[in-house]
Amino acid sequence: MTGAELTIDLLAKHGVDEVFGYPGGAIMPIYDALYGAPVKHYLTRHEQGAGFAAVGYARSTGRLGVCLATSGPGATNLITALADAMMDSVPLLAITGQVPTAAIGSDAFQEIDVLGMSLSCTKHSYMVERAEDLAEILQEAMHLAQSGRPGPVLVDIPKDIQMAQVPFKPWLAADEYLPKLDLNQVAIANQLLSEAKQPVAYVGGGVHAADAQNELMQFLNKTQMPAVSTLKALGSVLPDYEYDLGMLGMHGGQAANLAVQECDVLVCIGARFDDRVTGNLAKFAAKANVIHLDIDAAEVGKRKPAKASLIADLKTSLPALECVVTPKAWCDHNKQMMVKHAWRYDYPGEKVFAPYLLNQLSQRMPSTSVVCCDVGQHQMWVAQHMKFNHPCNHLSSGGAGTMGFGLPAAIGAQIARKDDFVITVSGDGSIMMNIQELATIRRNNLPVKILILDNQRLGMVRQWQELFFEGRYSETNLSDNPDFVQLAAVFGIAGQTITHANQVDDAITALLNSDGPYIVHACIDDKENVWPLVPPGAANDEMMTEKAQ
Amino acid sequence: MKHNLTIALKSQSVAIERFLRVVRHRGFDLTHLQLNMDDGQYNMAMTVDSDKPIYLLTSQLNKLVDVKHVTLQNLQQQAV
Numbered sequence: 001m002t003g004a005e006l007t008i009d010l011l012a013k014h015g016v017d018e019v020f021g022y023p024g025g026a027i028m029p030i031y032d033a034l035y036g037a038p039v040k041h042y043l044t045r046h047e048q049g050a051g052f053a054a055v056g057y058a059r060s061t062g063r064l065g066v067c068l069a070t071s072g073p074g075a076t077n078l079i080t081a082l083a084d085a086m087m088d089s090v091p092l093l094a095i096t097g098q099v100p101t102a103a104i105g106s107d108a109f110q111e112i113d114v115l116g117m118s119l120s121c122t123k124h125s126y127m128v129e130r131a132e133d134l135a136e137i138l139q140e141a142m143h144l145a146q147s148g149r150p151g152p153v154l155v156d157i158p159k160d161i162q163m164a165q166v167p168f169k170p171w172l173a174a175d176e177y178l179p180k181l182d183l184n185q186v187a188i189a190n191q192l193l194s195e196a197k198q199p200v201a202y203v204g205g206g207v208h209a210a211d212a213q214n215e216l217m218q219f220l221n222k223t224q225m226p227a228v229s230t231l232k233a234l235g236s237v238l239p240d241y242e243y244d245l246g247m248l249g250m251h252g253g254q255a256a257n258l259a260v261q262e263c264d265v266l267v268c269i270g271a272r273f274d275d276r277v278t279g280n281l282a283k284f285a286a287k288a289n290v291i292h293l294d295i296d297a298a299e300v301g302k303r304k305p306a307k308a309s310l311i312a313d314l315k316t317s318l319p320a321l322e323c324v325v326t327p328k329a330w331c332d333h334n335k336q337m338m339v340k341h342a343w344r345y346d347y348p349g350e351k352v353f354a355p356y357l358l359n360q361l362s363q364r365m366p367s368t369s370v371v372c373c374d375v376g377q378h379q380m381w382v383a384q385h386m387k388f389n390h391p392c393n394h395l396s397s398g399g400a401g402t403m404g405f406g407l408p409a410a411i412g413a414q415i416a417r418k419d420d421f422v423i424t425v426s427g428d429g430s431i432m433m434n435i436q437e438l439a440t441i442r443r444n445n446l447p448v449k450i451l452i453l454d455n456q457r458l459g460m461v462r463q464w465q466e467l468f469f470e471g472r473y474s475e476t477n478l479s480d481n482p483d484f485v486q487l488a489a490v491f492g493i494a495g496q497t498i499t500h501a502n503q504v505d506d507a508i509t510a511l512l513n514s515d516g517p518y519i520v521h522a523c524i525d526d527k528e529n530v531w532p533l534v535p536p537g538a539a540n541d542e543m544m545t546e547k548a549q
Numbered sequence: 550m551k552h553n554l555t556i557a558l559k560s561q562s563v564a565i566e567r568f569l570r571v572v573r574h575r576g577f578d579l580t581h582l583q584l585n586m587d588d589g590q591y592n593m594a595m596t597v598d599s600d601k602p603i604y605l606l607t608s609q610l611n612k613l614v615d616v617k618h619v620t621l622q623n624l625q626q627q628a629v
Contacts, residue, residue: 120570298608301605
């Protein structure tokens with residue numbers, strides 16, 4: 001068996017039956033082994049598209065995503081997707097071809113030090129130096145990507161090793177070091193909970209990574225503790241939970257941010273006190289004792305000290321927390337705040353109001369739908385105005401904030417979940433970053449829906465220029481955008497443009513009823529901003545609101 | 550504040566690079582480094598300087614797959 005055949009064989013043995021990639025000279029033996037193999041390959045039109053499709057595949061299922069690329073520019077084009085997966089803890093395996101071993105270090109054609117480049121954007125990475133190590137490395141790589149805190153792993157395989165005869169060596173994962181719950185810390189946490197008058201659960205992406213939604217909901221249902229979510233956690237707290245306060249942070253809801261600022265105990269469940277969540281860190285939950293639950297010890301105390309740290313799998317640590325019922329006065333207060341600060345959809349004027357459109361779409365689409373965002377204003381509107389019942393139904397580039405994420409991520413999600421309604425919500429800036437992937441949708445007849453909220457601007461940057469740069473709109477005007485419906489039509493994708501509020505309901509109907517891919521290009525007000533907004537350097541209770549403007 | 554660390558790494562060729570990248574990126578200046586290959590592993594003695602608490606570095610280093618152990622020599626300075 002050649003190294004290339006072994007690579008495909010091991011993927012199949014590991015249960016990987018769908019991969020994404022783009023061939024090239026240094027990975028041709030692996031592509032030759034793919035020919036007729038049981039592992040189905042999806043050709044994207046750019047390696048970054050392959051990387052994000054694999055991320056979308058992984059995030060929408062919890063399974064390993066796999067992407068392939070050739071050496072040099074093929075591998076460099078994967079880097080952004082690897083960085084994105086690193087920031088958002090996505091189980092991803094990237095396999096790159098490398099020039100033959102003898103040519104490494106000679107500045108050969110399409111030779112780049114991919115291993116060196118990978119160091120800052122992978123959980124771990126390898127370059128295979130000996131053919132006899134290939135089997136072990138691949139098996140370890142797949143294990144590492146999915147174990148502990150998940151993340152991207154890269155395996156760079158020189159072409160001669162792909163072509164060499166290699167032995168298969170079964171590899172058994174060593175007894176993995178999994179942190180054990182410190183019972184003293186559990187006792188401290190439970191003491192804090194028993195004394196808490198105003199506790200809040202701060203829910204992060206770790207709940208999805210640990211597949212711990214059930215454990216989370218058991219804890220919340222028993223305690224009735226008000227819960228706030230990070231962008232990545234949205235969907236972890238079920239939408240019918242009475243004290244779900246929604247997203248916190250820079251564009252979080254006022255009820256969510258105020259609850260955290262007022263709380264006396266903050267139970268951080270698989271989150272990392274990201275700067276977009278905390279605003280001014282010194283003023284974030286300043287009165288609270290923190291109980292931090294995470295599988296990654298390096299996150300505890302990294303940004304905010306914890307009184308109690310439960311470093312373990314959330315499936316173990318969440319049930320260890322005592323379910324003390326939250327004082328009713330605090331619950332009632334938060335319910336009142338939710339009513340007081342509820343989102344409003346009564347938009348004056350005839351233009352399309354993006355929050356209303358997204359809220360209507362959310363109410364009308366099946367509950368199993370997957371929404372893949374790009375990055376910018378539309379991403380925040382999705383987070384604010386759409387409801388999700390599982391984090392695998394809301395794919396948004398959180399830590400890295402990568403424009404161009406949405407379309408290829410939706411392709412990966414649609415391939416992973418063929419029977420589900422999958423839609424990418426994008427902006428007129430972001431959609432152009434991986435627009436070539438319309439060809440992948442067409443090639444595979446994927447019924448991916450596309451909603452472009454077009455303000456002819458890089459909207460979030462424009463908003464900041466308006467608010468914080470004295471209206472100096474440097475390079476954010478995109479009024480020379482192409483006609484997106486015509487553009488989609490060139491790829492054989494039908495669609496429509498809407499410009500008025502009275503077209504919204506019919507456009508959603510068209511999205512929901514179309515059998516194949518479909519695009520709705522919604523022209524929105526170029527001056528519309530995302531509210532509320534915690535300005536840079538401010539505390540989360542110093543939110544700017546539309547009313548105040 | 551300066552901290553002395555001893556570290557054992559797997560003898561992977563890229564292990565030292567990976568390790569030193571984390572030291573730099575997490576905001577610690579390297580002021581001394583001694584490296585030996587013994588018993589099939591890299592043994593390092595290192596001094597780093599930073600205003601940041603040392604656990605912010607050791608917790609990141611301990612996550613690296615190539616790292617066998619990280620030991621802080623002057624434990625009295627490990628303000629957690």
